[in-house]
Amino acid sequence: MLQMLDLPQHVGELPRLALILFGSGLAYRQAASLLRFAFERKSDLDTSARPPDGPASWGPTKQGTAVVDPPEIAGPQAPLAEVQTGGVELIDALAEEWRGLCEEEPNDQPFCRPEWVGAYLRAFAPRAKLVLITARVDGRLRAVLPLIEERGFLCGLPVRKLRSAANVHCVRFDMVRGAGAEGEAAVLAVWRRLRDLPGWDLIDLPYAYEGGTLEQLLRAAREDEYLVESVQSWRSVYVPLPGENGAPQNWFPGRKADFRAKLQRRRRKLQALGPLALRSFVRAHPEVLQRFYDLEASGWKGRRGTAIAQDPQRRQFYDEVAAAASRFGYLSLDSLELNSEVVSAHFGLRYRGRYFLPKAAYNEEFRGFGPGLLLVQAILLEHQARQLREFDFTGPWAPDEAQWANETRGCFEGYIFSGRGYGALLHAVRFKLRRAIKALMRLKQSKIPAPPQRISQRDPSSAAADEG
Known part of the structure; x- marks a missing residue:
């Protein structure tokens, strides 16, 4: 196959070379391996593609240094x-x-x-x-x-x-x-x-x-x-918080008054069932961590198999991170408790004036009370005591989180x-080829005539009867 191709001619035409190989009937991975071999052979001769300063002179190294x-x-x-x-x-x-x-x-x-x-x-x-x-x-x-x-x-x-x-x-x-x-x-x-x-x-x-x-x-x-x-x-929602003289309502720039009213109604309903308390732990107590893991596993994450406690690797990671965050003073395990029962909880981090929320969980028996929203509100109410200037949800945009602020941060x-040539091929296949295909699809869609509208045979006067 390679003898049939003039590599120097085709190296400058990466998408064309890819189509030649993939269209030749070879298995996909076999064609991919041939492409890699071709470009490695070509890059040995193509000095113009090397970095401008030439390869680094590594020499003998100690421990790979x-x-x-x-x-x-x-x-x-x-x-x-x-x-x-x-x-x-x-x-x-x-x-x-x-x-x-x-x-x-x-x-x-x-x-x-x-x-x-x-x-x-x-x-x-x-x-x-x-x-x-x-x-x-x-x-x-x-x-x-x-x-x-x-x-x-x-x-x-x-x-x-x-x-x-x-x-x-x-x-x-x-x-x-x-x-x-x-x-x-x-x-x-x-x-x-x-x-x-x-x-x-x-x-x-x-x-x-x-x-x-x-x-x-x-x-x-x-x-x-x-x-x-x-x-x-x-994009992750984050809530900018007011300074020392800022009023609590300043968390809600542009928010609707009915959101604040909804929070108050839900809090009153939950408080009618018993005393409500916010508890915060800055130490990685094993029993507090276990309580969070159990709460998370009891809900939808447990049913999907994505809870921390369901995988030993995940459990090891969060245990170690919690211990380190506790040691260096930025762990914040927060929970909202009703009659000493946890209804929502955060695996949170308070770091350099920001509150980060990598993990959250709630008791689904109290779903109708919005326990997750109430816990966020309770932490925001304490933003001055905690010296917070921002609350960062960290995860992908979600409707509940978007009720707090318009600001987002992209990941x-x-x-x-x-x-070298092979890197250009990878880029062409991953990006240029996809963009070209999308452009062709859009062009094709634009040239397809719209289907003729069906003409209703019904008497227009019957529409009012339907609406009634």
Whole structure:
């Protein structure tokens, strides 16, 4: 098959080459493997597709470590980039410095701290190959990006990729960096190390969020003329909260008065059944965690098999995250109790002036009272005592959450494709081909004549009788 193709001629016409192979009658994966082989052979000769600075000279490494100084910003204060490969032990060794970096201004999400990445690796990916990229200035840590190296498929094509060291339970993912120009230079140094790192076709960055550092990384890749895409995953509702002198009703900018009235009615009805109390725990007491897990499993998540308690990996992850959040002072296990019985509960986090809600549960016997809404209201009533400036629901937009505010924050998946021919093919199949197909479908639909309207044979005077 390959002898029948003039590879140099077709490398510039990636969609055409894909159609030739896939249309030749080969099995899909067999054709994909041939494509990969073809482009690997071609990239050996195609020096014009290599990074502008040439491949990094890695030399001997210790524990999979390589250090290179970005040539464009060389100097006594230039960030020094380092790549380490291994397992979760790399996270543990860097954890103290990493946490110190998290306290600087740009990093306002708890999910990017080392305890979250370490918990993810131990629970969900204990055998994964971690690729940890860091940047330092005069020995001080200025940027950290943990990725996982793996092989898989993209649209049926084999792919070697680096991806976020996270999954959906980690909520969000980002690179942690220092403040100011020094931190921005560190991000650029991290990108240059990634750019020169051999052996990847795709950098896949799910769970990134608007305003995060990964947006800067994607811009740097785009400026180097790499193929970069961002696909929105969801938008999360968040509630901006008033300052010390703000009135409680200021949570409801543009909200309808009937929503506030509905909350008050439901609270009165629930209070008619007994005393209602908000309880908050900042320690990861096993019995409090177990009570939350049991409540979650008793509802629809239990019926679908997605509750934390139903999977040992999920349970391990949340137990470890809760213990770490308790240790570092940002855990907030909140519950609304009626006659000492929990009717709704949060696995919450109170971090740097924000309340984050990764997990919530409620007793479905009290569904009609809106226990989840009442718990959110109770926490918002305490926003000044808790020194909160924002309540972040974190998950995909939902109608109940949208009753609280109009503001949303986007999460997205970022893609960086390698500069060689095969990366361009992956991009063409994943994005260009899909866009072309959608455009053709829209064009086809626009050219289909509308069906003739059926003429009713009924007497128009009979319509009033029907309405009556």
